[in-house]
Amino acid sequence: MTRVAAHSARPREGGDQGPGATSSPRSRLVGAEAFFVYILASDRNGTLYVGMTDNLVRRVWEHRTGAVAGFTRQYGVKTLVWFECHGSRHSAFLRERQLKK
Numbered sequence: 001m002t003r004v005a006a007h008s009a010r011p012r013e014g015g016d017q018g019p020g021a022t023s024s025p026r027s028r029l030v031g032a033e034a035f036f037v038y039i040l041a042s043d044r045n046g047t048l049y050v051g052m053t054d055n056l057v058r059r060v061w062e063h064r065t066g067a068v069a070g071f072t073r074q075y076g077v078k079t080l081v082w083f084e085c086h087g088s089r090h091s092a093f094l095r096e097r098q099l100k101k
Contacts, residue, residue: 034087035086
C-alpha cells in the first residue's frame with residue numbers, strides 16, 4: 001500500500017512555475033532571502049512529501065539522514081524530485097498549500 005503525504009503535482013508546462021516563483025532558482029541561493037517548495041519521494045511511484053523551507057540544502061540533508069523524527073523518516077522519503085524558488089515566505093506557503101490540495 002502506498003502512502004501519500006500530499007497529492008503529487010508536476011511543474012507547469014512551458015517552465016511557468018506559478019505565482020511568486022522566480023525564473024532562476026540558482027540565482028536565489030545566494031544573497032537575498034529565498035523560500036523553497038519541494039517534493040521528496042521514497043521510490044518511483046512511492047510515498048511523496050511536500051514541504052517548504054528557507055534552506056533547501058539543509059532541509060534535504062535532514063530528510064536524508066533522518067535527523068528529525070516524523071513522516072519522512074518513518075516512510076523512507078529521501079529523494080528530492082522537484083523544487084521551486086519563491087521570493088517571499090507567503091508565496092511559498094500558498095504554493096505548498098496548492099500542491100497539497
